Amino acid sequence: MTTRVLSDTGVMLGRSLRHVTRSMDTIITVTIMPIAFMLLFVYVFGGAIQSGTDNYTTYLLPGILLIAIASGVSYTAFRLFSDLQSGIFERFHSMPIARSSVLWGHVLTSLVSNAISVVIIVLVGLLMGFRSSAGVLAWLAVAGILALFTLTLTWVAVIAGLGASSTDGATAFSYPIIFLPFVSSAFVPTDTMPGPVRAFAENQPVTSIVNTIRALLEQQPVGGDIWVALGWCVGVLVVAYAFAMVAYRRRIA
Amino acid sequence: MDTSPLAIQVKGLHKSYQKLHVLKGVGFAVASGSIFALLGSNGAGKTTVVRILTTLLKPDGGTASVGGFDVLSQPARVRESISLTGQFAAVDEILTGRENLIMLARLRQVKDPRRVADDLLERFGLADAAGRRVSGYSGGMRRRLDIAMSLVGDPPIIFLDEPTTGLDPEARIDVWQEIQNLAAAGTTVFLTTQYLEEAEKLADQIAILHDGTIIVSGTLAELRRLLPPARVEYVERQPTLEEIFLATVGGGRTPSSDEEEQR
Numbered sequence: 001m002t003t004r005v006l007s008d009t010g011v012m013l014g015r016s017l018r019h020v021t022r023s024m025d026t027i028i029t030v031t032i033m034p035i036a037f038m039l040l041f042v043y044v045f046g047g048a049i050q051s052g053t054d055n056y057t058t059y060l061l062p063g064i065l066l067i068a069i070a071s072g073v074s075y076t077a078f079r080l081f082s083d084l085q086s087g088i089f090e091r092f093h094s095m096p097i098a099r100s101s102v103l104w105g106h107v108l109t110s111l112v113s114n115a116i117s118v119v120i121i122v123l124v125g126l127l128m129g130f131r132s133s134a135g136v137l138a139w140l141a142v143a144g145i146l147a148l149f150t151l152t153l154t155w156v157a158v159i160a161g162l163g164a165s166s167t168d169g170a171t172a173f174s175y176p177i178i179f180l181p182f183v184s185s186a187f188v189p190t191d192t193m194p195g196p197v198r199a200f201a202e203n204q205p206v207t208s209i210v211n212t213i214r215a216l217l218e219q220q221p222v223g224g225d226i227w228v229a230l231g232w233c234v235g236v237l238v239v240a241y242a243f244a245m246v247a248y249r250r251r252i253a
Numbered sequence: 254m255d256t257s258p259l260a261i262q263v264k265g266l267h268k269s270y271q272k273l274h275v276l277k278g279v280g281f282a283v284a285s286g287s288i289f290a291l292l293g294s295n296g297a298g299k300t301t302v303v304r305i306l307t308t309l310l311k312p313d314g315g316t317a318s319v320g321g322f323d324v325l326s327q328p329a330r331v332r333e334s335i336s337l338t339g340q341f342a343a344v345d346e347i348l349t350g351r352e353n354l355i356m357l358a359r360l361r362q363v364k365d366p367r368r369v370a371d372d373l374l375e376r377f378g379l380a381d382a383a384g385r386r387v388s389g390y391s392g393g394m395r396r397r398l399d400i401a402m403s404l405v406g407d408p409p410i411i412f413l414d415e416p417t418t419g420l421d422p423e424a425r426i427d428v429w430q431e432i433q434n435l436a437a438a439g440t441t442v443f444l445t446t447q448y449l450e451e452a453e454k455l456a457d458q459i460a461i462l463h464d465g466t467i468i469v470s471g472t473l474a475e476l477r478r479l480l481p482p483a484r485v486e487y488v489e490r491q492p493t494l495e496e497i498f499l500a501t502v503g504g505g506r507t508p509s510s511d512e513e514e515q516r
Contacts, residue, residue, distance in 0.1 A: 008360060011360055015345065015356055018348060022347050087341045088343045091402070094308060094309060095332055095361065
């Protein structure tokens with residue numbers, strides 16, 4: 001049965017990845033908005049922002065990557081919703097395959113396609129002056145946190161894709177997530193914000209994730225932020241996965 | 254009567270969606286290797302029956318066995334015996350025709366997926382379009398690919414939910430021909446349709462689903478016996494538009510003439 005799960009998931013991943021590579025516009029759409037934000041903040045607002053560092057691009061990059069991932073996962077919801085609409089979902093479910101492979105194919109595709117977006121944005125960041133002296137281990141830790149963040153949001157996307165009744169409905173969940181980094185430490189230090197806003201900003205998940213990635217890239221001690229960040233990601237992941245399974249069972253009834 | 258083993262056996266099937274009582278005790282049996290047509294108007298519950306028999310939906314009551322396996326207690330074994338061609342062509346638009354078939358062959362774990370795919374493409378007249386994305390296929394080509402995908406791995410029982418809805422007359426005749434080929438090769442075909450002539454032309458057994466139950470079932474000859482015997486009337490018969498269409502467009506094909514005789 002395990003080999004069945006692996007081989008079926010492999011077939012599903014191959015299928016879904018072809019959807020990504022055959023519509024590269026989805027990757028471009030996902031990367032262009034974060035890159036535009038990066039240009040806007042570095043070259044327009046950046047001069048006036050007191051970030052407390054001399055390289056604002058480096059300061060900004062972690063938050064930009066999270067925005068990219070938050071908008072990227074909406075395509076998972078879109079692809080899943082399309083599968084449900086087209087009837088291919090039912091075809092797969094009437095076949096003697098490992099049923100879990102149908103969802104995991106989409107989830108793994110999300111990890112791959114978001115990794116591509118992240119690499120593109122980091123390369124653009126390098127052109128704009130992003131620099132990091134972080135070593136291999138620190139980079140691996142950054143990659144791991146971004147992958148976990150992607151996985152978590154992808155399972156949120158699965159709930160949206162399974163539960164939606166329209167394409168717009170399937171992707172709308174990502175808008176609030178895309179805006180979370182703006183009310184966090186991603187663009188400016190939180191200590192200039194008025195009380196309630198600051199309290200929200202400092203206690204929402206994005207701030208701890210941004211602070212962790214920033215510390216890793218700048219070779220600073222990560223402190224307690226990494227545990228808060230991991231706690232948020234794993235906690236939301238577990239809840240999202242549970243709700244996704246409920247939505248899945250309801251859908252296949 | 255029929256002594257062949259039963260491919261599908263359904264007894265007292267019930268299903269409700271909230272307050273809507275769709276199936277109120279549906280029962281029928283399908284002999285192995287036969288073509289069975291479930292007739293009914295839109296919303297009669299034909300698709301609900303198909304979804305229950307293909308393990309996509311659980312019934313509220315009653316029993317159903319497919320290929321000798323119970324749909325509730327042995328769904329995995331049922332899935333090994335069947336394939337489903339749903340109401341809307343369940344093909345991957347972004348993949349090519351060949352890739353769709355290879356994907357199915359890998360999932361069905363057949364040997365040599367490429368050869369299986371190429372054979373089916375040839376058989377369904379899709380060899381020329383094999384390398385093109387399905388999004389550019391016509392409705393008829395899509396439906397042919399859809400049915401071809403259902404045949405990967407040679408499942409003994411095939412479910413076709415309104416296979417010709419939305420097809421032009423030529424494509425419909427192609428699909429009919431393929432269904433007859435399947436049955437001739439020993440496959441059991443479970444067909445739903447709202448076209449009476451389709452059931453009449455193809456089916457060995459016909460059941461009419463109305464108001465949540467099977468109101469009549471039997472062979473076409475048995476169903477005819479339910480009505481008063483035919484009277485001979487002389488009616489000047491104009492060619493149907495379908496005959497005109499096929500005569501002008503179809504070239505070699507001739508429309509089925511036997512379905513015009515009754516009435």
